[in-house]
Amino acid sequence: xxxxxxxxxxxxxxxxxxxxxxxxxxxxxxxxxxxxxxxxxxxxxxxxxxxxxxxxxxxxxxxxxxxxxxxxxxxxxxxxxxxxxxxxxxxxxxxxxxxxxxxxxxxxxxxxxxxxxxxxxxxxxxxxxxxxxxxxxxxxxxxxxxxxxxxxxxx
Numbered sequence: 001x002x003x004x005x006x007x008x009x010x011x012x013x014x015x016x017x018x019x020x021x022x023x024x025x026x027x028x029x030x031x032x033x034x035x036x037x038x039x040x041x042x043x044x045x046x047x048x049x050x051x052x053x054x055x056x057x058x059x060x061x062x063x064x065x066x067x068x069x070x071x072x073x074x075x076x077x078x079x080x081x082x083x084x085x086x087x088x089x090x091x092x093x094x095x096x097x098x099x100x101x102x103x104x105x106x107x108x109x110x111x112x113x114x115x116x117x118x119x120x121x122x123x124x125x126x127x128x129x130x131x132x133x134x135x136x137x138x139x140x141x142x143x144x145x146x147x148x149x150x151x152x153x154x155x
Contacts, residue, residue: 001129003136006146009121010153012133013048013099016119020095021045021067022074022111025056027102032144040147041101042067047154050099051090053077058102074103074111081117097121100131123147 004012013019027038038058042065045052052062053072062069070090077088078098086094098115100108101123112120112130122128123146127137135146 001131002133003127004133006149007153009133010150013121014154016097018091018093018096019048019050019099020091021050021052021099023052023054023058023062023101024103025058027058028061032140036061037102038062039065043151047151053090078111078114081115
């Protein structure tokens with residue numbers, strides 16, 4: 001795992017051709033400095049031109065914020081990556097990078113550790129050792145600042 005700065009993460013995300021954003025239930029529930037986590041997920045997805053797998057009840061908020069979101073089960077997407085062919089209509093080609101946002105820490109750890117076939121980015125308030133790239137542990141205020149810096153780096 002690489003603990004990365006927001007600017008480094010933005011460069012990693014921009015450098016990958018096929019990024020898939022996986023948005024969990026905290027996208028609907030968590031608010032950071034007056035902005036829902038789902039708004040950050042949608043903004044990142046739009047800037048990357050990446051589809052979003054809305055794996056909880058976050059699909060309406062993601063779509064309302066401009067994201068190309070589809071309702072999916074996270075573990076099914078992770079499981080499909082273990083096989084040669086990619087057969088999900090959410091995107092035509094197999095993802096090179098999975099970006100996890102809006103999951104509780106333990107769920108994010110499990111999904112990242114199961115996603116060994118691709119690079120992973122974990123965006124949360126905890127450093128996720130199982131992910132290829134992760135933000136450092138910090139407060140919700142720091143997390144909001146880091147997300148803003150990622151968005152600035154994606155511009």
